[in-house]
Structure formats: C-alpha cells, structure tokens
Amino acid sequence: MNSVxxxxTTTLWRPTGPExxxxxxxxxWTAWPPRLPEQPIFYPVLNEDYAVRIARDWNVPASGVGYVTRFEVDTEFLRRYPVRQxxxxxxLELWVPAEELDAFNAHIVGRIEVVREFR
Structure with a gap:
C-alpha cells in the first residue's frame, strides 16, 4: 500500500509593485526574485488585509500600481521563521533573510497568483 x-501549506500574501x-x-509564477543589496529581508505577510493596505497605500504612490499576491508555502518549512508583529x-509578517530566499522559493507549493490590483 502506497502512502502519499x-x-x-500556509497561505501567505505579498504586496508588490510592477517591477x-x-x-x-x-x-x-513560481519564485520571488533575489533581494537587492538594500533589501536584506524578504517579508511575506500573513493576512490579505495587511497586504492590501501596503499595495494600495505604499506601492500605488511609489509606482502607480500595487498588486496583492497570494501563494502557498509548506507549513513545516515556515516554522523556522517566527511571526513578527x-x-x-x-x-503580521515573516522575515526571510535574503540568503535563504532560494530555499523559501523551493517550498512554495503551486503558483504565485495576483488577487488584487490597485491604481
């Protein structure tokens, strides 16, 4: 008998700009890009409302458009990152050090999807 x-998974959100x-x-739609030198931490957020606020209130003024993405990550893997308030x-956010982003991306289950757009 095969056991599968x-x-x-845990659902995470990420507010993001067009770049x-x-x-x-x-x-x-399977991975987040490497961080820039001035971005030592990748921080997905734990609820859609917080992601909406950032996309609408920060990304739109900064770049004319803000997106809210949603994606699933292996829950067991996420336990290494404490929830930050x-x-x-x-x-609530998770703080993923830039040097661990490849491992984080490897634990994304399915695709990253855009669920909201603000202009």
Whole structure:
C-alpha cells in the first residue's frame, strides 16, 4: 500500500509593485526574485488585509500600481521563521533573510497568483 504524504501549506500574501511582479512572472509564477543589496529581508505577510493596505497605500504612490499576491508555502518549512508583529494585532509578517530566499522559493507549493490590483 502506497502512502502519499500530503503537504500542509500556509497561505501567505505579498504586496508588490510592477517591477517585482514582472520578475515573478518571468519565473512562471513560481519564485520571488533575489533581494537587492538594500533589501536584506524578504517579508511575506500573513493576512490579505495587511497586504492590501501596503499595495494600495505604499506601492500605488511609489509606482502607480500595487498588486496583492497570494501563494502557498509548506507549513513545516515556515516554522523556522517566527511571526513578527510589525504594528497592530493584524500586522503580521515573516522575515526571510535574503540568503535563504532560494530555499523559501523551493517550498512554495503551486503558483504565485495576483488577487488584487490597485491604481
């Protein structure tokens, strides 16, 4: 009898601008691009509302458009990153060091998808 282990996933969101989104699209919607030297941390967020606020209130003024993406990551892998509260009760992030982004990307299950767009 074959036993197939189903991966348990956690849904994460990432607010992003057009440049980063173009790089995600170039990966066929499977990976986040390497961080720039001034970006030592990749921070996906734990709820859509917080991602919406960043995309709408920060990305739109900075680049004319903001996107909210949603993706699934292997829950067991995510346990290495403590949840960070970056403000109020619902402002929750994971802080992934830039040098660990390849490993993080390898644990994305399925595709990264755009779920909201603001202009």
């Amino acid at each position: 282990r189903k991966t348990t 980063e989104l173009a790089l995600v699209e170039a990966s066929r 970056a403000g109020g009760e619902t402002i």
